[in-house]
Amino acid sequence: MRSVVVRRFGGPETLEIIDTPTPEPGHGQVLVKVKGASLNPIDLSARAGRLTQAGLVAPAAQLSLGWDVAGSVEALGPGAERFQLGDPVVGLRDLLFAGGTHADYVVLDESALAPAPRSVSLTKAATLPLNALTADRALDLTGLRRGEKLLITGASGGVGGFVIELAALRGLRTIALARPDDAERVRALGADEVITSADDLGPAVRSIVPGGVDAVIDAAVLGITAHQALRGEGTFVALVAPFAPPSIRGTRVVVQEVFADGRRLTELSALVDAGVLTLHVAQTLPLEDAQSAHALLEKGGLRGRVVLTP
Incomplete structure (x- = not known):
């Protein structure tokens, strides 16, 4: 089978497609034939050597x-009982030493998989796992209750969009920071208020919510700039540890760390079919165009994910 790898760190030109034996599932594992695997910013960081x-x-x-995958069950290892051959599934690879999803096949623990949503293509479904699980866990970490106020930075991105929709489901009041061109789309997702510039973000938010918001989810990695909008003793959820701001004014700062939670992913998949979560694909490219896909994502300005299709 083909697999996208890096043997030296650098730009998109360092990506290689190599032939490797198709892996066999072990105990409690599933072999998935990949139909779509989205490209995420963390893949760029891995390629450039920043994760190492x-x-x-x-x-x-x-x-x-490759983290995200949507595909069909090709083989079952001993003890794997949740799925049958041919079942459409989505999943997350969170063990970075294991084989990635930017390949023809991938082996995942059964617990990392969920039934794919039936209302969308597998190409679209490939954009769900990493971003939706990140958004969902970030919301859990805020500890917010119905009616409380949340600032979401990077609201027009993959994680931010899911945060808006899941926050609306929980009855939270949301203030979204998004690019000007995305303001109407973010409102359509359910944001109560939209701010289109990070300049003077703290005062801008506090003009809407005197005293500051109850929590911040910093998908845009603004750090202290976003923290200025937070009330005393509020909760700040960072998605990238090195950019977490200090815990000042009695605030609680936590770093969200996503993991392959097939149980919760099953519930999120059902929310896609219920029309609660919206999936966005910016472009699809064949696996052999992985270098072009990386260059496209690195350029920025996309509305949706790039999905590789073996």
Whole structure:
């Protein structure tokens, strides 16, 4: 089978497509035939060596890429009983030393998989796992209750959009920071208020919510700039540990760390079919165009994910 790997860190030109034996599922594992695998910013960081430099990935001669996957069950390992051959599934690869999803096939623990939503294509379904699980866990970490107020930075991105929709489901009041061109789309997702500039973000938010919001989810990685909008003793959820601001004014600062939670992913998949979560694909490219896909994402300005289709 084909697999996208890096053997030296750098730009998109360092990506290689190599032939490797198709893996066999072990106990409690499932072999998935990949139909779609989205490209995320963390894949760019892995390719450039930033994850290894940060100590999140052990140094290795070769690193496989890809977290998200949508596809069909090709084979079952001993003890795997949740799925049948041919079932459409979505899943998340959170073990970075294991084979990545930017490949023809991937083996995942059964617990990392969920039934794919039936109302969308598998290409679209591939954009769900990482971003939706990140958004959902970030909301859990805020501890907010119905009616409380949340600032979402990067609201027009993959994680931010899911946060808006899930927050609306929980009855939270949301203030979204988004690009001017995305303001109407973010409102359509359910944001109560939209701010289109990060300049003087704290005063801008406090003009809407005197005293500051109860929590911040910082999908845009603004750090202290976003923290200025938070009330005393509020909760700040950072998505990237090095950019977490200090815990000042009695605030609680936590870092969200996503993991492959197939149980919760099953519930999120059902929310897609219920029309609660919206999936966005910016462009699809064949696996052999992985370098072009990385360059496209690195350029920025996309509305939706790039999905590789083996």
